[in-house]
Amino acid sequence: MEIKHGPLIYEGKAKRVYSTSSQDKVLIEYKDDATAFNALKHSVLSGKGLLNCQISAHLFNFLHQNQVPTHFLSLQGETWMLAQRINVIPLEVVIRNVATGSLCKQTPIPEGEPINPPLLDIYYKDDDLGDPLLTDSRLKLLGLITSEQRLEIESLARKVNELMIGFFNKIDLTLIDFKLEMGFNNLGKILVADEISPDTCRLWDNRSNDSNERILDKDRFRKDLGGVIDGYGEILKRIQGGADKAANAVNLSEG
Template identity: 65%
Template sequence: MTPYQLGPLLYEGKAKRIFQTDQPDLVAVEFKDDATAFNALKKAELKGKGILNCSISALLFEHLQRAGVPTHYLGVQGHHWMLVRPVRVIPIEVVIRNVAAGSLCKQMPIAAGTPLDPPLLDLYYKDDAYGDPLLSEARLERLSLVNGEQRRELEALARRVNAVLLDLFSGLGLQLVDFKLELGFTADGALVVADEISPDTCRLWDLDVVDAQERILDKDRFRQDLGGVIEAYGEVLKRVQGVIHGPSLYG
């Protein structure tokens, strides 16, 4: 295993802590048990959530990389630590919707559960102070977060991720309703998938369950006070582990 020393805390978010290491090309990410919703207005600590999200994210990153999708992922260490390449994260949250659900149904006259073909791709300005607002063309241009070529590359990469995950999850009896992505640039300018991909960032429904609440295997169980959050995340991990070996230890 490649040795490294943990350095100072670089950033602490709602669900993760990010640490510098003594290696310039290595960052350590600690997954926390904290659960938040509604821009952190609702909070709880769910024991075991960090371990589950770390494991699920690691396996999904490995699957994406095997499919040719570039990510910041390098491996795991322990149960809730992920080692990644440092990236300059673009302050744009990319949301891809395959099925209408959640906020979309409150903002548009689309019934929940309506298939969206082609999938709807939305961009949001990632800033809690402003409530992560939806970016129009004019707003995106005004903020100058990416140029035209970078935006096209960003959207193409997000759609590649969607295609790979749709195929994976459908084979596991899960419907990928929607999900959010964070992307960033590495030191050499490559665009990669960053952050995490887990039931915290994806809506996942069990295709074999008809009941609209019981089929939920994601963070909506916490948002809607349905209970069984850890059990739902555990079910997702079990299914993913059935087809993806790993995760790989760093080093």
Template identity: 55%
Template sequence: MTNQFKLLYEGKAKKVFSHYDPDKVIIEFKDDATAFNALKKAKFEGKGKLNCLISARIFEYLIKNNIPTHFLELKDENTMIARKIKVIPLEIVLRNTAYGSLCKQTNIQPGTVFANPLIDIYLKNDMLNDPLITKDRIALMNIISSKDLDLIINLTLKINVILKNFFKNIKLELVDFKLEFGYDSKNRILLGDEISPDNCRLWDLNQKNDTIVSLDKDRFRNDLGGLIEAYSEINQRINDFI
């Protein structure tokens, strides 16, 4: 990124830069991979590009389905232009099927399909290790109004219906995913961050004998290998579908 744009924020997987328009930002996707609150780190050449391209296509699909997002356009294969938002420090995790941390924290068996999606909310705070948080605690901490929290939860449920159908069309099962939201300059709540194999758990439906084949960041978390190949496969399926 050229020096004319100021680095506003750098996270684990992205850099956010200023834009000529103060209501916009430039988001550059990095090749870094992290897991377990950045205790595990690695770099994969081409990962940033794949996540950027996948996110852009999915954001476009969500926008067509009347979901308000921060995405505006691709700048290049590694970078997107988005509306500037004030990020709400909550991570909304929706689970369609039990897996991962939920099964470690409860007696729910991995692979249990829920009759209704489960929504977990986490405080977005690395220092506190992103703890699970309740609605009452959110109110006590004055993070967001109950009205806006309800709006975010309803949006998340709508997004789930759209994404489940989207991924089913490309032979992927949407097991769970994490969303972040924020306020734009007009105080509207927009879906932010990214929608990619980094924050979605996606299982390949082309497998036989109910074998679980992850095409997401679990390939890195669980030392399965083939991360770039998995992300490339998702990108190709999306391009073939859209």
């Protein structure tokens, strides 16, 4: 049954969040807006919202199946999902498996260098401040989370990374790095929130050796490579294909 949305609660760069008749649930609408560099670069790409919504739903379901708590409840259409209402923790957790992007600009680490163990960084989520990287001391100074909550957040993020590396490897994609946001539900439980999509993950195609063609994520927009929707669409096609194979394998084993 489709749930009707109430008033708009919040509008971000890529999504709108609406209240519902249930105080602990919200409807999230994925927009076609594409932004980069803290919204200094902006465009509207038809179909992007649908792709990100569907990809996120598949990945949230996958995490649920592996005992990772997320805010996702169900899809409510091509660009809508129902989710638990949360109090967002204003932090971005970034895990890097391969060096690229800002890490290579800020350090002498070369592009494409594997990072083992993966690097986990925490940033303060504030566009006006440029989403600054937080040291341990600054994180403690802000007092946004307790030491125990930080350990839980980092443990969750590393578990997500381990699961998604395996998930994407099976469909010939390499998870280069990704960003997670988290929040507290009405019971005070920490959940993975926001979205998990090519907007928040760097994904390289293992079937291509070309340094530009292999990019299937938001870097196509950042770097003016074109083919953003084609790249996102290829990710969704492979995810859906992998899900179909898994379902067929289950059916065969049951038969």
